[in-house]
Structure formats: structure tokens, C-alpha cells
Amino acid sequence: MEKRILLTECADATGLIAKITDTCFSHGLNVIRQDQFASREDSKFFMRSVLEGDFANSGEIISEIKAKLPEGAKVSLNDLRRRRLCVLVTKEAHCLGELLMKSYSGALNADIVKVIGNHDDLRGLAEKFDVPFECYENADYSREDQERKVMEAIDRCDPDYVILAKYMRILSPGFIGHYPLGKLINIHHSFLPAFMGAKPYYQAFCRGVKIIGATAHFVTDNLDEGPIIEQDVIKVNHRYDPDTLAKAGHDVEQMVLLRAVNKVLDDKVFIHGNKTVVF
Amino acid sequence: MEKRILLTECADATGLIAKITDTCFSHGLNVIRQDQFASREDSKFFMRSVLEGDFANSGEIISEIKAKLPEGAKVSLNDLRRRRLCVLVTKEAHCLGELLMKSYSGALNADIVKVIGNHDDLRGLAEKFDVPFECYENADYSREDQERKVMEAIDRCDPDYVILAKYMRILSPGFIGHYPLGKLINIHHSFLPAFMGAKPYYQAFCRGVKIIGATAHFVTDNLDEGPIIEQDVIKVNHRYDPDTLAKAGHDVEQMVLLRAVNKVLDDKVFIHGNKTVVF
Amino acid sequence: MEKRILLTECADATGLIAKITDTCFSHGLNVIRQDQFASREDSKFFMRSVLEGDFANSGEIISEIKAKLPEGAKVSLNDLRRRRLCVLVTKEAHCLGELLMKSYSGALNADIVKVIGNHDDLRGLAEKFDVPFECYENADYSREDQERKVMEAIDRCDPDYVILAKYMRILSPGFIGHYPLGKLINIHHSFLPAFMGAKPYYQAFCRGVKIIGATAHFVTDNLDEGPIIEQDVIKVNHRYDPDTLAKAGHDVEQMVLLRAVNKVLDDKVFIHGNKTVVF
């Protein structure tokens, strides 16, 4: 039997779970797992259901569910196909490397269809895994042209998600607005909102923190302020300098990014205003 | 509006969520939060729903739900009253102290109605918080008599749960069988199943582990093998000896026990064979 | 044999460890444990040695060591007596409660000699443990007078350290300057430098972070910016609201404060500019 993921998002109301599960039941679909959340502050309802059964008439199922929900409801029924990722990088290998490895081994349910760099350093790594690499050097273009080149390169490969895997250049609002919210995922090398902006490990060193972290988030045009998907930390101490903080931090960055991408690929992440619901 | 917790447990089947939420809906009850789980290996269904509304006819609601579920279903609708805890102790103060403090401050939704010791050391602590303390010294009774005395002391105060807060004496199957599974909660000072039995910190020292932990579990007549509710760990290193391991471990023990008791008091814990489902 | 802690702090130079340990050796003192750190950015040297032996001529030992070190060196040889703590509180019980419990049980090597509140709520708790409680209500005094009253109350009990255990009032530079740096220890209910200032749990809720934390630090006249002693975090998710974040955070706060105070009492913490060295 096939499995699909039913995602529902709408204004909260009584009886939503009953209505949706009823419809599934009436179509012979079994709910294997279901998670739902209703926010108190703005009365939004989010539900993710893993269904098992025959989805021949999936269009009809979606319409039926929508008809029972408050106006403006979003309903989708996603299959489990491997998604397409485009990865943007600069010079650091660890995040790209982790994604390539997990895609290669099958632990990530996605193909990396292209890597785009604003430096050429990681061409060799991408090509080891037979992934096309395109480079648009900062030095070779005006800022606008470089961004346009990157955007065109992204669009040519038609990815489901664009992963900024330590892409060390600020993106313009125009670039960000070109993609729907939720399509761009960034890894920031600090435990946001601590140490926003540049050189977070140096900032952490100066402040003398005892824990450092990393944050994966959707990209919005407020730098480092998009909805957070996943965070993690490690303990550090006075012996760490900016370089050893960065080295230790890299391991957290790659794991936080991997977990965030996995959650997104599993359709477990809803965007809720400037926050996320992660089932 | 009143809040209650609906707990459902039965053989898995299609449409269970729809049936239960439908019934709630038809009685004007709003589902504020709901969690459910269906085990794959033995097809058991567990659901916890936080409901809001008028529960005047709660008996009827329960009957209606039961009628729609597979035979043998357990359904309950619990109010949020403060529960009654009886705490068993020996000499170590930290777990009892944490429970007393949190009950006193209101962070634990329970009253500690009695503390029973097999040593007299913690009488002063219990009495600071105006909790009756009864002592049945190991030295003053045969093993059977001491256990019987403790059991009678427990039963006199009619607790919802009995917490073994570092009660350092093995209980007989007769004692354990006197209480329903789920009523006795123990804190074990290791990350089970590592270091079962006596002196886990000394065992951890000898083995040279780099992490120690604590485990809160329901008590069954297999020592240290009951369903695990909560576990946590801390990192240690070669500088720790058995005493400093124990000191560091105490902080984990008290927090693991506190979190486990909180989960149980919130009706978030189901027993599933020799495991738990914790929502 | 007696144990003492030798603390050394000076400009870095070659041969410091040899010179100091030589002197100890020549006085028949055995080094049981030693930790040292030399900062690269400003060439400061810090060493903590646990010594065992006869300290009858400790003044002489200190002088001899000082004579061999760069000018301006700080050297002390501390015994392991129980220190005196004065605790400042407002309404929340958990941090005070943890300190009282651990002092009572012997797990904290200190006596709490006085609790001072700017509200009367925690009088009962302090008095359970036979600790004098003094209250200077915000409402009863001008800000200056209230601070002066608290300062006088502190000074009357002559504490080694003053612990701000969720004391929810900003202290004036005059108050802070009245005490040597390192004497005042605060617990802040966020993972600094994230969420400085008021209502950190509400800020964390609005930002949608997936981890919250707590920070114990020495107090300087830059609010929430003093040298950090200890930090820890716990994972949270979209289900948490500001109240449940606070409840979960309280457990982290009390443990972080306890660990920080324990480290300070063990003479393991050096202040290094706006940072700490914690052995």
C-alpha cells in the first residue's frame, strides 16, 4: 500500500480533527501517524497525517477536506518521492560534504542536483559525487549580476529547496523575494538570536560564552531572523579561541543543517508567522 | 470552561481518531491538544486529548466512546485536581527535597501527603514542609514485617502514586504486586540498562564511562527492569571518583525524577508492555 | 594532612609552572591536582593547585612564590572552610530553594546566612531552613533607600558571596561598585547574550527558538554583560508558551546557578577581563 503525507493548515475551529480524519476514513485511508497543533495566540491549526491506502482519487479527497474546513485552508497530499536540492556554498566544506554523503548513502531522501559557489573551492568536492558545480565568483561580477547569475543557475535546475550551506554572502531582498517563503534554508553559525551577523565565533570568543550553537532557518529578508527550524549547541570553555570554536562549531552546524533538511523533506515543518511548527 | 484529559487505550483499528473526536465534538467539547500513537509491533492505540467544555455528563461521554472502540478499550476522563504522593526514602535528601520544594512552590501539581523512611535521617526535612514522616527502620523489624509496616503506612494515606526517592531497599514481589502497575515510580541512579543493581556510580567509575545518567521507571518485580519513563545524562571524565560521580549524578537524579513525576501527573504516560508511551 | 587551594594569577612568562611547583615541593607540599591556563590574546597566566601538606608557614610560602613571579601577581592559599552566602530574592522560589536544600544536605560547601527579599513571598521558605529573612519592599522605599537598606543588610551579615537568585530589580552602579568584582553572582533566565533584559521567556516565545537556557555570571554595571561562569540549555518546541517555557526554564536556572556557585566555592573560577577561566 502506498503512503502519503496529508498536510492541513487553516484557522482553528472545533471539530477539525474529526472532520479530516472522517474523510480519510470514508476513503479507506488508514492514519498511521498524526500530529496536530493549534496555536493559542492567533488560532491557527496545523496537522500532519501519514496515511496509508489507495490514493487514486487524491484530488477528490483534497477537495472534500477543503470543503469542510474554514475558508483559506491549505491542504496537500504529498508522495514520498526524492526531492531535488540545490546547494549554495562558499569555501567551507563541512555542510556540503554532509549533505552529499547522506544523499549518496540514502540517509537523505533527496538528490543534490547542483552546487553553486561564489568561490571555486568546493568544485572538486561536488564533482567527486558527480554533482554539477557552477561558480559565479564575487570578483567577476557586480553584486547584482552575480546574484542574477546565481538565481538563473538555481532556476535552471528547478529544485524543491535551495540550501545555503555556509554561503557567506548576504542576499538581496530581490533575490529572496524571487522564491516562496520556505524554499530557502540557511545554516547560521550561532545560536540565534545570539551573535547575529558576521563572525559569530569571534563574537562568542569575545563574550566568553560557555556554550556555542548553530541555527537552521528559513530565509526571509530580515537577515538571520527567519523562522527557526532546528538548533543545537555544544559546551565550550576558556581554552577555545575563535579558530577552535569554529572547528567545534562546524560539527554542530552540519548536524543541525542535516536534521533541519531531513525534517523539511519529511514534510514535518510548517511555517507559522515568523516561527515554525516542527512535528 | 473546565479542562479534562481524555485517555484512550485499545487495540488499533482504522477510524479510531475520527470516532473519538466525533463523539467529543458532538458533546460540544473542544480538543485543545491531542497526541496519539499506534504501535506497529503489537497494534496498540494510545491517545491523550486535552478537552475543554462542560463535563456534566462525563459518564455518558465515556460510555459512548467505549461503545465505538474495540473490545477491552480503556477510557478515562481525568480532572486536573492535585494528586496525592507518598514518598519512600532512605538517607539521601536530594530527590525528596526537590519534590517537597516543587510541591511547596506549586510547580508540582501534587501534595506530598506522607514520607516514609527506612532510616530516620530525613524526618527533619519532611517536617520542615509539614509533611508527616513515618520511620520503619530496617534494624527494628524482620524484612517481612518492615515491608508490611511500610505497606500499611502507604495504604493509610491513600496516595495516587508512591515515589521511591532513593529508597535503598529491594522490595519483595508481594509488596510490588500489592499495587497496580503504574502506581510505584522509582528513580535509579544509572542510565539503565547500564549498571543495574547496586553501586552504579562505583560500577561507572570502574568502567571508565564518559557519561553517567539516571532513569525514572515504573516498578515491576524485575528489579530495575520496569517501563522507563524518563532518562537523562551528564558528561564526566577521568577526574571523577565514585564520590564526585555520585554528587554530580544526584543533580541528574532529582531532575529526571521530577520530570517523570510531572509527566505522570499530567497524564502523559501510558504503559505499553515493558515500555512507555510518553506524550 | 590538610588540603588547601593555591591560586596564582599574573602576567604570563616562561617557567611559571616550574617556579611555583618547585616552591611547593621545597615546602613538602604535594600537588594533588593542578590546572593552568595562559591566554594568548593578552598573555595572562592562571593556575589553581590543590595542595596537601602542612601549611603552618603559609604566609612564607605565598611570599616566596610571589617573589618569583612577575610584578603584580596575585597569590592566595585558601582553606576549605564553609563560606557564607547572602541570597537576594523576589518571588520565585526555585533558585533559593535549590541553594537552601543543597546547603542543608551538605552538597553545597556554604551556609546561607541571610535571605533578603524585595517582596515578602519567600520569608516562609527561608524560615523553614532557619535562615533569617529581611524584607525591603520596593513599595515601601524610594529606589535609593531600598538599595541602601539592602546593602546595609548584606554588609551586616558579612558574606563571602552575594547570590542574586532571581532578584528582579536592576541594581544601580553605586550598589554594584560597593562590592569587589566577583562577589556578586547573578542567574539570568536566558542563554546570554540572547534575550538580554526583561521577559526573556516571552522574547524566546516570540522568536520561536528551539532551545532555551540560563546563564550564571558575575555582576558588573553593564546589565547582563558580566563574566559568564556557567550556562546550560534545554530543547523546547512550538507547543511551549511563555508560561511553560518559564516552568521548564526554572529547572535549568536552578541547576546552572547551583553549578556556578559550586565552582566559585571550590575556587575554580578566575575572572579574566569580561570572561572567566573555569577549571
Place this chain on the structure above:
Amino acid sequence: MEKRILLTECADATGLIAKITDTCFSHGLNVIRQDQFASREDSKFFMRSVLEGDFANSGEIISEIKAKLPEGAKVSLNDLRRRRLCVLVTKEAHCLGELLMKSYSGALNADIVKVIGNHDDLRGLAEKFDVPFECYENADYSREDQERKVMEAIDRCDPDYVILAKYMRILSPGFIGHYPLGKLINIHHSFLPAFMGAKPYYQAFCRGVKIIGATAHFVTDNLDEGPIIEQDVIKVNHRYDPDTLAKAGHDVEQMVLLRAVNKVLDDKVFIHGNKTVVF
């Protein structure tokens, strides 16, 4: 100026630190960082010093130090050259992949000079990184011959360390005894000593633990009982089945192995009986 690591290991005695640092000082060597540990239970002394200076006469320095220490002292002065690793694998890619990535990016101070499999699955991965892969299939040889082939393959590449990166075959005492203790490093997919032996994730599932982990340890002829170098854990819950436990566990395994290998490459790990001292 050159840096080297001085490692000292001997019976404990008074004045050891003074004697060693004195000698370094007299040769114009500066101690940048130093860690030492003396065990109480068996009076062993361990010290690691990072020295800076001119090591032209290093043989003389070592002899001088040895002459001042108790009989049987081990003293070495290691340069920071990249070490040689030989990695043994079966079918799972994540641990090998992590080591290859970090060696490639420079985050691991070692070259992987050969990968040896008892299945051919990971040939492609090794060869992507231009690392020779040799395969000795279980099916093609008797157990003794296969082990001998692997041993010969190891010895031909003359590695500093042999890493068992999920090599899923038990090694004979003969094989293990062929190498000095400390040369073979294994990653075990559980939080030892919990779940020793086969199928730890399945064991963890059956036991219903709330935390799983991984353990990197030196190999001795007691399976899964060698000195532990590094451990870490992650939280899990009732939703995990053996497969998803394994998937989540893989991320811990690769990080624990990476950290352990990094520590060993930094000469931070001493073997102390059946335990380790890790600075």
C-alpha cells in the same frame, strides 16, 4: 617556532610537575598548555604538555626527563605531522564518510591511507576520495584466512591507527594481540556498557530506553569492553522503531568516532588500565 607534544606517564610521586617543567624551562622550551592527572586508586601520573621552542636536541631532553622520573616512566616528544589511518568497514557509509570528508577538508590531521572492507559496498566511496580500497569478503575465505588477509593488508600500509568504522565482524584475540593496545579504535553503536554485543538498536527498542548513544573505545580482546575514549547520546521516544533508532544513532556514531579520533591524533588520550585519561 616549532611545537611538540610532551607525553609523560609514570608512577606518581611528589615534585613530578616541577621536575619536568624545570627541564623544559632549562632547555628554553615554553609550556603553552599543560594538563596532568594523578589517579588516586593506583597512583599513576599522566601529563601532556604542549611545548614551543627548538627541539634539535629532543633526544637529550627526553633522557634528562626520564632520569628524574620513577623507574619505568614513559616519555615521548611528538611532532604534529599528519598521521596515517587505515579504516576497516563493512557496509555502512556514515563513519567512513565522515572520516574521509574531514581528512579531505583538513579538519582531521590525518591521511586515510587505505580502506579495507569485508564487503565491497564502500569501494566507490573510498575511491571517490582516491583512497585505495581492498576487499576480503567473508564469503570468500575461512574466518582465519580472511583475518590474516586483513591483517596483512593493514600491515602493508603501515598505519599509525586502525579505525574500525562499523566493521561488523568480531576480531579474534590473535588479530587484536598482533597490534599494540591503543592502535585499534572501534565505534560501538550503543552507550556502553548498555547493549553490548549484537543489534544494540534492536535491544534499545525492546527495552524502551529514552536515550540512545554511541561509544568509541580502544579494542581489547574483551569485546566492547576496551577503554572508552568518547561517548555521546541523543534523546529518543516511543515513536522510534529499530530502523529510525539506527538512522538517528548513525549521526551520533559518526560524531563520537570523529571526536575520539581527533583526540587521539592530538595525543590527548592516555590508556589507564581499562580506562582512559582524556585531556
